[in-house]
Amino acid sequence: MGTVRRHAFVECNADKVWSFVGAPERLHEWFPITECRVEGNKRWITLAAGIVFEEDIVTLDHDLRRFQYKIVNNSLIKFHLGTVDVIPDGDKRCLVVYSTDMEPEVLALPIAGAASLGLEKVKQMFNGK
């Protein structure tokens, strides 16, 4: 099992960051993908190389500030669970954590790399706001 985790401290209130990061249809605004479409608990994302992932949204917990999704209907991917947590650290700062557990494990690494870029974007957008 490939298990990876990336995180970023953001100088902003957790609720404010969560209102953006916890909106599944806004993923393309911070994550390095080219398209994002949501219908009910389904999401489809398109990568720059043209690959499309179909995803099931399994958790969208506004109280816990946790979002979880699974890539589904993909013959290559045996298991996947992606988790985004926004954890308050006082009123003006929060920790955003992006975790991926995946089989084949090799795919967890490029997703983690993309998550690093995404978290950096979130920091740029919300630091000091």
Add this chain to the structure above:
Amino acid sequence: MGRKILFITTDQQRYDALGCNGGTIARTPNIDALSKAGITFDRAHPQNVVCMPSRSTMITGQHVSTHGVWMNGVPLPEDAPSIASDLRRAGYTTALIGKAHFEPLLDPFLRFTENRIGNQRKTIDDPADPHRGFDHMELSTHGAVGQLHYANWMRDNHREAIAGYYSVLDNELQVNAEGGGDTNAPQLKVNPIPAEWYHTNWVAQQTINWLNSLPADKDWFCWMSFPDPHHPWDPPASELHRVPWREVDLPAGYIEDKSKREKVIDDKLRHWRGWYDGTFVSNYEAPARWVPASMTADQVREVNAFTHVENELIDDAIGDVLKAINARGWSSDLDVVYTTDHGEFQGDFGLLFKGPYHVDSLMRLPLIWRPAPNAKTAPARVSAPVGLVSLAATFAHIAGIERPKYTEAPRLPTSNDDATNLGHERVLTEWDSVLFGKIVHLRTICRDNWVCTAALDGTMNKFGEGELYDLANDPLQHVNRWNDESVKALRDDLLSDLWANLPAQVLPLRNMDAPV
């Protein structure tokens, strides 16, 4: 007009691959001629024994601890120093044709420029400030899948031949363990592709095309980077007659007797035995589902035969490029530097591929500098230890520009006396791998014909453990002298020298964003 620079690299090639270094299987007359007219280094080491860190050292002139590409999958930052940028600023036009691999190959998000320009079918990203200082990039890797230029060329022109290549990854995206050929050796396949479509020939032809596009009076730096003889071993079937595998002698480093072989391995750091038994795969450089202990002598022969076919094809391709350069009238002003990024076990110790194993199989490299004939530099063989970390300063020297301040080693010497004057006393190599909880860290010094490797704390090794080899009396590194009291003072002196000269590691370590 200044000196032109042809920098030729191969991938995963051993010192003894070449006739000029005592190799007896592949015929390499073009490279041998460069050696005869130039400076041949008999103790050249990489600063890391896998592709991305080693290539990053070549272009930056820095040790791994400084440039921070500590493992395959860790990208060299876009703004890292590049000797190509310095040469370009000095008026050179620059190209990299073939395998770059400063950035991960597995890149579905197209985060990295190498993949992005391939995907966009461009040969330059920003003409005003080109990526890593190269005015022209046409890239390839092993096989013909992915985003790079050679894969595009194959899809456009010879789609039917793509499947002839060995599939590097299996259906679960693991490094493929599937066997092929007559012996079912891993990562080996009889490839029906015509030789003229094979990537070695493509790299040479694109190089010739680029050179022919330049004005006669232009100074140029061309990095021609062959993906071979790196596995998979799948050269064109039409060329296999060059080296019939049944006639290949087993390499000197292959220990036929199993119990003796395992005794030698057990005398080394513990991760060696872990990999040999297939229980500890620390990195993506070898198929996780292949167990080295199962390898037969005939498989070693067939892998060696296919490797040497690839070595011969590289030599032929170099001959074609040198002929084209001669036709342009540039030969007298041409410097050629030939090397590789790291070695290959090729059967030594009953192993294939590469990893955290600091012995000659992986560390002793072919390195030749044939200075421009007009420079009138005397041919020489240099036994002093040198590293690929000296390449950037060497290119600056050839171009007549000041050695860039970011480089960490002097230029390559032209003789042993010159090596002494320049301070080439030792060469250092580092290994760090952290992959889903499997951790190996090694630091190595080569000096005075000894190789000393210190382990740092990891999954199987502890700080205070290591390996020590006497290269003069134990050229195959069968006897680990680390715990030998009679050489303890020497060992401790080597370790002091290692810690005193190794640059401090830039921390925190950057993220690994892909397996390769």
